[in-house]
Amino acid sequence: MAGGRPPARRLRLGLACTGWIADWAVHQPIRDGSPADVVFVASRDPGRAREYARRWSVPASGGWWELLERRDVDAVYVATPNADHARLALDAVLAGKHVLCEKPLGRDPHAVAELAAEAHRRHVLVREAYHYRAHPAPAGVLAVLRAGVLGTIRRIDVRYGWWLDRTDDVRLSPSLDGGALMDVGCYGLDLVGQLTRGLPEITGTRTLTGPTGVDLTCEVRLRSGPVRARVWAGLRAARPVCEARVTGTKGGLRLRSPFLPVMPGAVAIPLFGASWSSPVEVTAPRAAPFTSYKYQLDAFARDVAAGAWGAEEGIVGRAHLLGRVRERMTGER
Template sequence: MTTPAPATAPPLRIGAACTGWIGGWALHGPVTAGARATVTFVASRDRDRARRHAEANSVPAYGSWPELLMCSDVDAVYLATPNSDHLTKARQAVLAGKHVLCEKPLSCDASAVEELLALAARRGVLVQEAYHYRDHPAVARVLAALRAGAIGRVRRITVDYGWLLDRPCDVRLRPELDGGAFLDVGCYGVDLLHSLVPGTWSVLDVQAVRGPTGVDLESRARLALRSPHPVRAEVRAALRAPATVCEAHIEGTEGAVRLLSPFAPVPPPGAGTAGLGFRAEWEHSAGAPIEPVPIRAATSYHHQLDAFAARVASRAPAETAALVSRARVLAEVRNRMEKNR
């Protein structure tokens, strides 16, 4: 996806379907720090909650979701509702002519995602899934180097991402809202596979440990891509890890690299992951050493917001193939979990 320099994009006016903590990381913190966007509306089913959130973050307007969609001061919407609600609201936003930045995962229904993207193309709006880490310059440079053959042809990818969810009423513990470890953090691993080696990934097997509510608290999926060259992968996810783990190991025909904290290159304030910070440990590489990008204080959420504004301004197309393929893989993982109950 081609993206112009963020500084050349006009500030994007965003309506937030979000009154939770993620809004601080993904929107309000970056806007305060100078991101090329502004939050002009906050929507919630609870009008009083929307009002409190708007006042706390100096947002000029608030109200219901239908009011957000009718607001002429909103160019794009940021969706951070429960997973099960993403696709419906994204479609409603597209029909209203709004661009969409949707928290992951957008959906596990590949056909519905394909239909949504076709509708968005006809309406001239962008739909983007919020895998924020890919817009951080340090991570982006390493991923580009790997795609260019820094360790030869990629043969195996292992991703491990987990943390401790100790809030018993959290929506991620509710199966009817598409909760669970794999849809919360395992999806990052699925995205990394598609970013490094695009293609049709197949799910070989899935293992899961379920909690009292029925969602997976720990899960592991083994995957394979057979064409044009075979690649094997394993993605592990956890919501009950005693300590936060966030790393990936990529092996190639001419080397290997370990990525530490790839999905949280600069942890947001209050993230509780102060010990994390992105770095790449090259075990061997096929060419010259990859020069690291200095990590400044801006988080990947800040970079994501700048890049999203730039893509909207440049009328960049959606990553249709990747969005559809990720949804198909997540659906297959979830289906296998159900069969293995």
Template sequence: MSTVRWGVLTTARIAQNRFLPAAGRARGAAVVAISSTSGRAEEVAGRFGIPAAYGSHEELLADPGVEAVYVPFPNSLHAEWALRAVETGKHVLCEKPLVASAGELAHLADAAARRGVKVMEAFMYRFHPQHAKVRELLDSGRIGDVVSIHARFHFAMDRQPGEPRLKPGFDGGALNDIGCYGVDALNHLMDAPPRSVYARGTSHSDPVETSMAAILDYGGVLATLDCGFEGPRTNTLQIIGTLGHITLDKAFDPDPTETANVTVASRSGEAETFAFTGDAFRSEIEQFSEWTRSDGPTMPFQELTQRSLAVRAALHASLASGQPQAVTPADAVVG
């Protein structure tokens, strides 16, 4: 496969700290351009050995040498810039959450199909090898029938001035920023959206929720989700079955240098731990680069993206009303 030439829109922290280092390690991918309206593109380009630096995102999108772009804008700008990139014929890997409404998702999918490009929501955790092991354990019946699932993701936010995840109108808050990982994982494991959800959140003095917890009813399987910007870092997933349980200690954001453990325990207390190391960002970049050269789906994981969008919409509605909320995929509007 020929090397896919990438561009990065903005010099956001996640681009500098996670995407660009991983892209430098990835096979079949090379970052050839970066853009920023803040004047930092040249400095970041020099640091990462990127050949082209642009002072506007439009210039990068007009560069015929760029085949795929990474979009790490604040959440409220994802749909707009993903669509603009698609309309210029670029493949798009866009940070989660991809869009805030079912209408935006449909519009983006139609544009991608028309332009013949790939678009994917960037949930890098999906590409870590521990999750393939979880699927293997479930499919083998190791823990019997699933009874409940519990997802947790917390970290203590560095509250810098102007932090978009804490500002109204930017589709921020704990649910959209980190709770979406749990939503995605739960829907992926269950291969269906829940029937209903019930969520409660706290915001302290912020205009968005900075922590939240929810119950999701999958009809015979109950799931819980909690997330927040207030406490020590934790990102765990536990699946409880009739014969045992599976626990992941670094489910959603394992560092490439860390070991992620998948522990399966039987009802009698016997346990076995499988240790994994993996570079999820690198694997995501490599896999998406391969997909840009294939005839596969225009939007990988589109059904899962649509499903999780509807669940987040219901969770936001429940947070606002304080009442349980049915999940209605056709009416998904988040934020």
């Protein structure tokens, strides 16, 4: 597809991914009715790509450059290890493909700025896959928070962690940009960014580094105008935790599982919930029948079909903040 040419009514996707996340982010949403089809899967290992294509009934498979040359691919879903995200996304944009890239897109603001500029120039869409924002329930809560239901926000506390027990997991590799910050801490930083203006100041970090050199746990303290924020992330959490607390001059809010509102299949994770302590009456979050990943893919396919293009607002700032936090963490070890 040449840059800017509208795709077919159903979005034709190529996968730069042969891991489990594609089931949650792509295959399950399509089974649930998202207007897309997977037409190609790419891997550095041709045998792995062929096996994946056979298992998921994908019509064709091959290498990354083969994917980019396909005229029947409108968009690429990138879910490789973190270190490759920005580079592969730029390759896809230069080939005229729209991009849905797993978070985080990157921590090098210069690389992400180049990607954003090329997406604008070539009239293709680039979206960073913070799936929770697409789900009606957390999206509704974010909207009323921005509208000032809690008055002036003073405090944001986020905790997101779990126990990673696979010693060969890519999230334990420094060269692949592993670690707690890049895996789950980026969600907390994104939430802070959704509720504050501009890039926050980093006032402190605390890190537990594992034997491979990645951060197994990290805590980031931030300040943005009147807001003080703390983001804790862990790959060594004694028990799974995913919660956020927002305190303002008119009340408070506790979010349960804000980044895991719904999960596919039989995965037993608590559903999203919001508990308010505010004199203002707040409408309860809307129940929704599908996963956050389906709403994300629906929105991406809809925007591509409508001719939306360019990189979404804020991606360069998020990369800048991630990079600064990583530098601060490294310096304080």
